[in-house]
Amino acid sequence: MRNRQLARVKFKRQFPVGSYILDFYSPEYRLGIEADGGQHYNDEGKKRDGIRTKELAKLGIRILRFSDREILRNIEGVAEIIQKAIKKNMTPSPISSPPGGEEN
Numbered sequence: 001m002r003n004r005q006l007a008r009v010k011f012k013r014q015f016p017v018g019s020y021i022l023d024f025y026s027p028e029y030r031l032g033i034e035a036d037g038g039q040h041y042n043d044e045g046k047k048r049d050g051i052r053t054k055e056l057a058k059l060g061i062r063i064l065r066f067s068d069r070e071i072l073r074n075i076e077g078v079a080e081i082i083q084k085a086i087k088k089n090m091t092p093s094p095i096s097s098p099p100g101g102e103e104n
Contacts, residue, residue, distance in 0.1 A: 007083045017059065020052055025061075029089055032056060032063045033082060035071055062089070 011033065015025035024033040036049070053063045064085055066078050 006079055007086045009086055017056065017061065020056065022056075022061075022063075026086075029086055030061050031082075031085060031089070032061050034063055034065045035068055036065055037068050 009026050009029060011024040011026050013024055015022045017025070022032040023035050025031070049065070056063055062085065064082060071078055
């Protein structure tokens, strides 16, 4: 996801949004990518992630979640899903950064 290698879209790593930190974030497309470890798949983790996703959606940010295992075993499939999400929202956002985010 570095250096615009994925669909020529810039992603920022460890991007702060309010009280959350997104693993990867494209301000241009308001798209967050989360790489989830095992703690995200128990009941409490699923509940926290659901709340987090809803709160970010209120700010106009769409979140895509992938398991660490999925990323390691099927990076091409993960990249394809991300590219499809970008193509679906081809018009960049006029407001590129959510409140609390810093531009790098």
